[in-house]
Amino acid sequence: MKPRRLPLDRPWLAVPLVVAVMIAMAFLVVNFKLVTTKAGLFCGTTSAIERNVIPIQLHAVLHYATTRDIPQQSTAEIRVSFDVLFSLYPCNFLVFGLGHDSLMWASFNPNGFTMFLEEDPNWIKTVLTKAPNIRVYPVGYKTHLYDAKNLLAHYKAEPNCLPPKLHLQGNTKCRLVLSDLPNEVYDKEWDVIMIDGPKGYLPDLPGRMAAIYTAAVMARMRTRPGVTHVILHDVNRKVERVYAQRFLCRKYLVKAVGRLWHFVIPPASKDQDLTPNTFFC
Numbered sequence: 291m292k293p294r295r296l297p298l299d300r301p302w303l304a305v306p307l308v309v310a311v312m313i314a315m316a317f318l319v320v321n322f323k324l325v326t327t328k329a330g331l332f333c334g335t336t337s338a339i340e341r342n343v344i345p346i347q348l349h350a351v352l353h354y355a356t357t358r359d360i361p362q363q364s365t366a367e368i369r370v371s372f373d374v375l376f377s378l379y380p381c382n383f384l385v386f387g388l389g390h391d392s393l394m395w396a397s398f399n400p401n402g403f404t405m406f407l408e409e410d411p412n413w414i415k416t417v418l419t420k421a422p423n424i425r426v427y428p429v430g431y432k433t434h435l436y437d438a439k440n441l442l443a444h445y446k447a448e449p450n451c452l453p454p455k456l457h458l459q460g461n462t463k464c465r466l467v468l469s470d471l472p473n474e475v476y477d478k479e480w481d482v483i484m485i486d487g488p489k490g491y492l493p494d495l496p497g498r499m500a501a502i503y504t505a506a507v508m509a510r511m512r513t514r515p516g517v518t519h520v521i522l523h524d525v526n527r528k529v530e531r532v533y534a535q536r537f538l539c540r541k542y543l544v545k546a547v548g549r550l551w552h553f554v555i556p557p558a559s560k561d562q563d564l565t566p567n568t569f570f571c
């Protein structure tokens with residue numbers, strides 16, 4: 291039987307193969323950074339420095355695969371924020387409230403800036419032992435849930451709660467403003483704000499009034515192009531519903547899933563919206 295000849299015996303046949311390999315190599319070199327930073331598909335392709343920084347997604351997989359502490363939001367509710375973050379990452383993501391879900395939220399914003407605000411110092415310590423690489427700041431709330439109705443009257447009467455005097459940092463006159471957060475919170479423009487804290491299930495607890503109001507002001511005062519997504523949990527409760535309708539606005543509500551509402555809020559238009567009556571809705 292006549293032996294089969296290898297292509298190497300016919301050099302011209304190897305040309306397309308070599309060209310194909312070169313194109314593939316060029317493609318890999320061009321996409322190396324993208325591949326290693328976005329998906330990390332290939333073993334041994336990252337530098338020693340990159341390998342020392344474990345991506346938060348790997349921490350998250352390890353954590354959620356080995357814990358019984360699971361997030362309180364339902365799968366369908368989580369999916370709403372997942373879809374928003376997936377369409378926007380890397381983005382600026384501010385979360386009111388720390389929980390068993392925090393590492394998950396931070397990992398849904400690859401290469402973005404995710405910050406958590408939490409009232410309970412002991413809870414911060416507990417969560418940080420399990421998720422040490424998330425960014426958390428303590429926040430003190432001066433409100434009480436039992437005062438929710440009075441605070442609605444207060445904001446209408448207090449000039450510092452509405453344009454043109456309204457501002458956030460250092461605004462101690464408007465009781466709904468969170469006025470002493472870290473500078474970073476005021477300096478950034480937030481693309482996504484999730485409100486799942488502070489606690490608001492008993493009269494003496496802070497309630498979410500100031501978080502909702504402050505998030506609404508941030509969204510309306512946005513100066514960068516684009517909109518602000520505000521995602522509010524626990525809308526089965528009256529205060530969350532009333533404050534959401536008053537400050538986040540029914541007309542900006544785009545999705546309601548379970549106990550979660552998703553608002554897409556445009557910046558206030560300089561000409562029309564900066565009057566007290568039209569600033570929020």
Ligand SMILES: C[S@@+](CC[C@H](N)C(=O)[O-])C[C@H]1O[C@@H](n2cnc3c(N)ncnc32)[C@H](O)[C@@H]1O
Nearest residue numbers: 361362363387388389390391410413486487489
């Ligand atoms: C409704 S929880 C948010 C829970 C979060 N979505 C989760 O899935 O874990 C809001 C607040 O409850 C408090 N909190 C939540 N879980 C806690 C726990 N296991 N122990 C103490 N405080 C907790 C924190 O102050 C937090 O800001």
